[in-house]
Amino acid sequence: MITPQTENEVSEFLANTDKSVRIVGGGTRQGLGNYVEPEVKLSTSGLTGITLLEPAALTLVVRAGTPLVEVQEALAAENQQLPFEPMDHTSLLGTQGVSTIGGVVACNISGSRRIQTGACRDSLIGVRFVDGMGTIVKNGGRVMKNVTGYDLVKLMAGSYGTLGVMTELSFKLLPKPEASATITLHGLSDTDGIAALCRALGSPNDVNGAAHLDGKTFIRIEGFKGSIAYRSEALKSLFSELEVTVETNLNNNSKLWKSVGDVDIFAKIKTSIWRLSVKPTKGPEIVEHLHNAGIELEAQYDWGGGLVYLSVADDINIRDYLVEMQGHATLVRGNGGGAAAMPIQNKLVTEIEAGLRAKFDPREVLNKGIMG
Amino acid sequence: MEMPIPNAAVLNKKAHVVRRLSKVLPSGSVISEEHETRAYECDALTAYRCSPMIAVLPENTQQVSDILRICHEEGVPVVPRGSGTSLAGGAMPTADCVILGVAKLNDVLETDYDNRLIRVQSGRTNLSVSGAVEEDDFFYAPDPSSQLACAIAGNIAMNSGGAHCLKYGVTTNNLMGVTMVMMDGEVVEIGGSHLDSAGLDLLGLICGSEGQLGVVTEATLRILHKPVGARPILIAFDENEVAGACVADIIKAGVLPVAMEFMDRLCIETSENFAKAGYPNAEALLIIEVEGSELEIEEQLTKIITIAEKHNPVELRQSNSPEESAKIWLGRKSAFGAIGQISDYMCLDGTIPVSELPYVLRRIGEISKEYGLRVGNVFHAGDGNMHPLILFDANKPGDLELCEKMGAEILRLCVEVGGCLTGEHGVGVEKRDLMFDQYSHADIEAQLNVKDVFDPKWLLNGAKVFPLIATEDRRAA
Ligand SMILES: Cc1cc2nc3c(=O)[nH]c(=O)nc-3n(C[C@H](O)[C@H](O)[C@H](O)COP(=O)(O)OP(=O)(O)OC[C@H]3O[C@@H](n4cnc5c(N)ncnc54)[C@H](O)[C@@H]3O)c2cc1C
Ligand SMILES: Cc1cc2nc3c(=O)[nH]c(=O)nc-3n(C[C@H](O)[C@H](O)[C@H](O)COP(=O)(O)OP(=O)(O)OC[C@H]3O[C@@H](n4cnc5c(N)ncnc54)[C@H](O)[C@@H]3O)c2cc1C
Numbered sequence: 078m079i080t081p082q083t084e085n086e087v088s089e090f091l092a093n094t095d096k097s098v099r100i101v102g103g104g105t106r107q108g109l110g111n112y113v114e115p116e117v118k119l120s121t122s123g124l125t126g127i128t129l130l131e132p133a134a135l136t137l138v139v140r141a142g143t144p145l146v147e148v149q150e151a152l153a154a155e156n157q158q159l160p161f162e163p164m165d166h167t168s169l170l171g172t173q174g175v176s177t178i179g180g181v182v183a184c185n186i187s188g189s190r191r192i193q194t195g196a197c198r199d200s201l202i203g204v205r206f207v208d209g210m211g212t213i214v215k216n217g218g219r220v221m222k223n224v225t226g227y228d229l230v231k232l233m234a235g236s237y238g239t240l241g242v243m244t245e246l247s248f249k250l251l252p253k254p255e256a257s258a259t260i261t262l263h264g265l266s267d268t269d270g271i272a273a274l275c276r277a278l279g280s281p282n283d284v285n286g287a288a289h290l291d292g293k294t295f296i297r298i299e300g301f302k303g304s305i306a307y308r309s310e311a312l313k314s315l316f317s318e319l320e321v322t323v324e325t326n327l328n329n330n331s332k333l334w335k336s337v338g339d340v341d342i343f344a345k346i347k348t349s350i351w352r353l354s355v356k357p358t359k360g361p362e363i364v365e366h367l368h369n370a371g372i373e374l375e376a377q378y379d380w381g382g383g384l385v386y387l388s389v390a391d392d393i394n395i396r397d398y399l400v401e402m403q404g405h406a407t408l409v410r411g412n413g414g415g416a417a418a419m420p421i422q423n424k425l426v427t428e429i430e431a432g433l434r435a436k437f438d439p440r441e442v443l444n445k446g447i448m449g
Numbered sequence: 450m451e452m453p454i455p456n457a458a459v460l461n462k463k464a465h466v467v468r469r470l471s472k473v474l475p476s477g478s479v480i481s482e483e484h485e486t487r488a489y490e491c492d493a494l495t496a497y498r499c500s501p502m503i504a505v506l507p508e509n510t511q512q513v514s515d516i517l518r519i520c521h522e523e524g525v526p527v528v529p530r531g532s533g534t535s536l537a538g539g540a541m542p543t544a545d546c547v548i549l550g551v552a553k554l555n556d557v558l559e560t561d562y563d564n565r566l567i568r569v570q571s572g573r574t575n576l577s578v579s580g581a582v583e584e585d586d587f588f589y590a591p592d593p594s595s596q597l598a599c600a601i602a603g604n605i606a607m608n609s610g611g612a613h614c615l616k617y618g619v620t621t622n623n624l625m626g627v628t629m630v631m632m633d634g635e636v637v638e639i640g641g642s643h644l645d646s647a648g649l650d651l652l653g654l655i656c657g658s659e660g661q662l663g664v665v666t667e668a669t670l671r672i673l674h675k676p677v678g679a680r681p682i683l684i685a686f687d688e689n690e691v692a693g694a695c696v697a698d699i700i701k702a703g704v705l706p707v708a709m710e711f712m713d714r715l716c717i718e719t720s721e722n723f724a725k726a727g728y729p730n731a732e733a734l735l736i737i738e739v740e741g742s743e744l745e746i747e748e749q750l751t752k753i754i755t756i757a758e759k760h761n762p763v764e765l766r767q768s769n770s771p772e773e774s775a776k777i778w779l780g781r782k783s784a785f786g787a788i789g790q791i792s793d794y795m796c797l798d799g800t801i802p803v804s805e806l807p808y809v810l811r812r813i814g815e816i817s818k819e820y821g822l823r824v825g826n827v828f829h830a831g832d833g834n835m836h837p838l839i840l841f842d843a844n845k846p847g848d849l850e851l852c853e854k855m856g857a858e859i860l861r862l863c864v865e866v867g868g869c870l871t872g873e874h875g876v877g878v879e880k881r882d883l884m885f886d887q888y889s890h891a892d893i894e895a896q897l898n899v900k901d902v903f904d905p906k907w908l909l910n911g912a913k914v915f916p917l918i919a920t921e922d923r924r925a926a
Contacts, residue, residue, distance in 0.1 A: 131802065132700075132701050133697035133700055133803065133804060134700070134802050134804055135700060156703065185645065185650070187645070191644065191645075192644075195622050196645055198653055199618065199621075212894075213891060214892050215889070216892065216895070216896075218867065218869050220801065220832070220833050220867070220868050220869055220872070221832045222619065222800045222829070222872035223800055223872060224657050224871050224872065224874070225869045225876060225880075225884070225888075226884065226887075226888065226892075226896050226915075227900075228608070228621065228653055228657045228658075229654070229899070230653075231652075231653025231654060232651075232653060232654045234653075235645070236649055240649075252700075252702075252703030252705065254703075255703065272563075275563040278565060279563070279587075279674055280674055281586075281674045281675060300745075301745070302748075303744055303747075304741060304742075304749075307741075308742075354644055354645055356643055357563070357564050358563050358564055359642075380644060383564075383643060404642075404643035419647075420647035420648065422648050423637075425631075425635060426639065426651065429651060429902060429903065430651075432902035433649060
């Protein structure tokens with residue numbers, strides 16, 4: 078393991094190596110992807126610290142190896158937060174360690190609020206990275222509106238470290254809410270639950286959490302106190318024919334939504350776990366389709382039905398059943414019937430991606446194989 | 450404005466290319482007579498003009514694919530065009546190019562309220578996307594001021610913003626998928642009705658690529674239910690700094706209005722003379738709009754007023770009716786037009802960190818004195834996207850050049866304080882030569898490498914975005 082202390086050291090190392098390198102952030106997820114044993118591990122743990130936090134501009138600039146919790150604590154002190162609610166999946170994956178902000182960006186990790194404030198990539202406004210040749214590149218900056226040149230910021234988010242080692246990241250932030258409410262609908266089937274979420278999301282109530290699991294359908298709103306009181310009533314009246322409960326305790330709500338985001342319901346189950354991103358109304362249809370094919374499974378829906386976590390027996394590759402699906406499936410944990418972990422894409426997209434990798438990392442030293 | 454020397458070999462085969470294009474397009478869709486191609490000689494950056502060799506107006510993705518395949522085979526440069534409202538010269542032709550206009554591609558393909566999306570052909574205008582779902586109380590959030598005319602195609606290419614992007618984000622945050630034709634005619638589907646990419650975020654890369662990576666023919670866009678209501682408030686100050694501090698305090702207090710617009714004295718006075726909105730006599734003015742139900746509007750406005758009052762505003766005007774709201778917005782909405790009445794002007798688009806607002810406004814004032822050209826400032830204060838308007842006289846020899854020089858200096862100032870050259874209008878030809886002020890050679894090279902992958906022959910809009918000198922070898926190859 079090498080641990081560069083500066084961006085220049087990362088650059089020097091990459092410029093002079095021909096070994097295959099695996100980038101390690103917090104190392105909470107090193108086993109995953111289409112794993113190829115690296116010759117060298119490069120830790121980002123020397124690249125830490127917040128370089129700029131400007132609450133009045135809703136702006137954060139931070140080095141990529143900084144633990145996520147440190148970032149979250151610093152923001153909380155200003156009553157602000159990362160808009161995209163990154164999950165902590167250590168319990169789901171049974172791994173240890175602390176996620177780094179760079180690891181979160183590399184995987185474009187986004188939680189329940191994704192449906193309202195966007196994914197990690199939407200909050201990321203600037204990036205510095207070192208490409209596979211050791212060249213230092215910056216893109217974007219620290220301002221929220223920037224269309225100067227191509228948006229490589231988005232490209233780097235979710236590139237799983239295959240295009241470069243990210244060294245510094247800038248984000249736009251969100252104020253922490255003064256109040257929140259979770260409206261819970263009881264007793265709905267998956268299909269009816271998702272239909273209810275569609276109704277809530279299609280109303281003018283600024284819903285920013287919409288999940289269905291364990292026979293309960295959860296709708297979250299956040300904002301100022303008066304507004305929460307008003308919108309809770311508005312949402313309740315949408316579902317007056319159902320059994321509805323409302324939780325307005327901020328702590329309870331953050332616990333509940335953390336457990337949704339972290340997919341706690343599957344933490345103790347020892348099956349394969351799949352993560353699907355689909356059109357929201359397709360979520361329950363797919364689950365029914367799998368049921369009808371005789372597959373035993375459990376499902377958790379987030380993003381109004383569009384993000385589906387499935388727990389399925391280890392010998393089943395669910396992609397075999399989803400041939401016609403618009404969307405994608407990632408094998409998050411387990412053997413998955415021997416399936417590749419990362420989604421499979423059409424030929425032209427695969428070619429473009431390979432073309433981009435060949436430009437950013439022509440010697441194929443970075444995170445080889447991880448994206449397939 | 451320097452443009453590449455037209456390729457003589459391309460110009461010489463014009464007749465041949467016209468013949469080939471006519472075979473794959475309906476009659477009337479290939480425009481090649483000089484008096485007709487002139488209609489495409491510029492976009493909204495009217496200072497620069499050049500008629501294209503040919504213009505084509507395809508009606509579907511297949512025709513776009515055929516056009517691009519032919520141009521690719523013949524080595525003819527292509528410039529995509531939506532409605533031609535770019536302020537950066539993004540859709541400006543070269544003399545040896547085919548202008549590919551998507552104006553006839555204007556259908557709605559699918560509306561899906563359950564999944565909150567709409568799929569449209571890319572030539573559809575921004576406003577008519579919202580128009581298609583308005584009856585059901587939905588809307589498409591990004592709302593550039595040009596929304597009556599500009600096309601979704603251009604919005605995607607420029608990653609356009611709007612007055613309400615503080616809350617709803619810009620185009621890239623509301624774009625779910627595209628159908629795009631590559632320069633060699635291959636059609637690729639990226640994204641769609643689901644969120645986030647299966648692999649690399651190509652959608653994010655394409656949005657804002659100024660028509661250099663492919664021609665977008667269809668788009669899937671996020672739509673939202675309209676808010677119950679919205680109301681603006683007008684707050685005037687006798688110092689720019691104080692207005693800036695007020696904006697900062699509002700954000701720090703956790704209030705996120707949908708819009709926070711700033712106008713300086715020149716803009717206030719000019720638009721007041723023109724539109725008679727009854728604006729106060731002040732140095733700086735903020736128009737802040739909040740959304741929600743009546744109760745939610747009150748709640749947010751109360752917070753904003755409490756903060757504003759700490760900054761001793763010279764006037765704080767609330768609205769008690771839709772008419773009064775319209776009047777508050779009237780002056781702001783007429784600002785560009787009003788300035789246009791008194792003078793020619795150039796509109797800049799740099800973004801700065803909001804904390805630098807007072808310093809930047811002061812420096813712009815100094816630069817203005819130095820050059821002897823007046824500047825009006827009107828901009829989106831919440832996100833630091835400035836629109837300094839430099840007043841000049843197009844009929845006075847040398848004034849345009851002076852104005853451009855001054856504009857460049859202001860943009861460099863934006864970069865210097867940690868901002869950027871363009872927040873929403875794009876680089877086009879206008880800011881092309883300033884790119885090295887913001888980016889190093891390595892930064893630019895990384896972007897050029899991306900274009901190499903999508904368009905190895907550099908035929909698509911290749912004279913834009915990057916300094917010509919940086920792309921010379923690639924375009925020649
Ligand atoms: C293939 C794969 C699939 C995943 N799928 C999911 C999922 O479906 N759902 C989910 O919630 N989480 C998923 N993750 C989880 C993700 O690992 C964590 O949320 C987060 O990345 C943990 O941060 P870390 O610092 O521990 O990262 P690590 O586990 O150390 O690294 C995660 C990945 O990011 C790369 N990386 C880390 N830092 C940098 C950097 N500075 N520059 C460039 N690359 C860097 C690593 O090489 C590695 O590929 C996935 C991760 C991987 C690798
Ligand atoms: C009065 C006025 C007000 C404005 N206000 C705003 C504002 O508030 N916010 C803002 O962001 N902008 C604003 N603009 C700028 C402009 O309207 C936007 O940039 C708009 O998105 C351009 O759209 P268009 O269809 O006119 O594109 P065009 O001008 O035709 O083209 C713009 C770019 O898009 C490319 N392009 C066009 N079609 C395609 C396609 N099918 N595939 C790939 N690339 C394509 C072109 O090559 C060019 O580079 C304003 C302009 C005017 C004149």
